[in-house]
Amino acid sequence: MKHEQKHNPPMKYGMAIDLDKCTGCGACMVACMAENNVSFKKDESNKLDSITWLRVYKLTNDKPYPNTDICYLPRPCQHCEGHGGHSPCVSVCPATATDYSRETGIVSQIYTRCFGCRYCMAACPYHARYFNWWDPVWPDGMEKYLSPNVSPRMRGVVEKCSFCFHRYQLAKNKAYLDGERTVPEAAYQTACTQACPAGAIVFGDLNNPNHQVHQVVKPDPKHGGKSKNPRAFRLLERLGTNPKIYYLSSREWVRRAGDNYLAHEKTGQVSKPHH
């Protein structure tokens, strides 16, 4: 008898990043690179070559002193859901190398399937994807520090943030051993979340009301996952990519920087998705 395995209700892992708490220290970037075996280049200032799954951008309000204000914005992969899992990159991948999981809501990247056409990079509005122009090289002896849970990528494939998926795999292992059906909130946290000294990043299941991220974001499924929190916004929200990274800020100019608003437009308005 064929049957579909009974599953827990689908999860939607996502993140809330409080930009008012972020100090731009870059600990999340370092933690991410160390956790995910991201190699580094001789010249990391060459941004065509460097790979940063999580990158901290610096925003300014372009006002003269004394009104100058800056804000740091960490940008991991936004794990867009789009409509029914058709995120921009998943829709264009001809190799089934990138995929959207209905079980976890995570956009995956399978390096052994990727053949490096880079359609996904062109499709991604967030520049979250990186191409390996070179094979990764680590200084002598440093390969011993690599995590065995993450496979290093070879030259010619695209890579990006996976929400530390290997940590989910390991947490699931533990859940099986403990006879639990689901992975507890604390058992699966990304490296950047744990590294942030300001506690600016909150990670968890957006579908689970018990998870902190749900309580912070209060996603509204009737309006394409838009947050009910007036401080929250998503990057380029009006594109309809339906990302799962929510940013929080009390500063209007920061919220405004999250999308290309015209002078007369107000922030926080989401246009209806185009079909």
Add this chain to the structure above:
Amino acid sequence: MSTIDEKAKEVMDDDAAHASNGKDTGASGFIILFFIIGFTASMVLGWVIFPKLLYSQKQQPFSFNHALHVEEVDEGCESCHFFREDGSFSGIPKLAQCTDCHEEPMGESEDEAIFVEQYVTREREVPWRSYSRQPDCVFFSHTAHVIGAKMDCVTCHGHIGESESSRPYEYNRITGYSRDIWGKNIAGFKKNSWDRMKMDDCAQCHKEAGIIHTSSVQTERDACFVCHK
């Protein structure tokens, strides 16, 4: 149709007539002979010589008698190959587990003498070669299969628990993977579930057990990001 068929028949008859004339038989006989020789040679090359060249053999540091140990322990395979508290699988035991019993040689065997002299007294880990190590891109959860699905070790690993000595470790010279992954049969045929450990074999078993996930948006089947990393 019928006219074409008739013509074809005529042509064939003509050919047969030419052949039976006897002028060409010698030449075509040689051609057939050379073809058979060439065909046989390439078959032998492909099926016998190439697999031998493809795989390289290495001996284990010393021979391990599984049968003897299984008799001595109480909990079968799990006595030595156990789950850690974090849910990960311990795999091949570390030296510390062995020294619980093997501080001094317990028997008379030569292999145990090597073990105690070379490794226990010098406190060196035994550099075992793992027969069933999966490629780097694979995440295999032992807990999901052994605890979750209550599967036997034998289903994938065969009757290794009954072996009295360690067979040589064979690995693919090109990929570096153990031969157990592709399987002994170069054509890829298998009789038992433990003959191979390829992705096809995972998929086959999952299909037979009726475990069908539909989490992938692209394929409406299992997502890659379950067993791959």
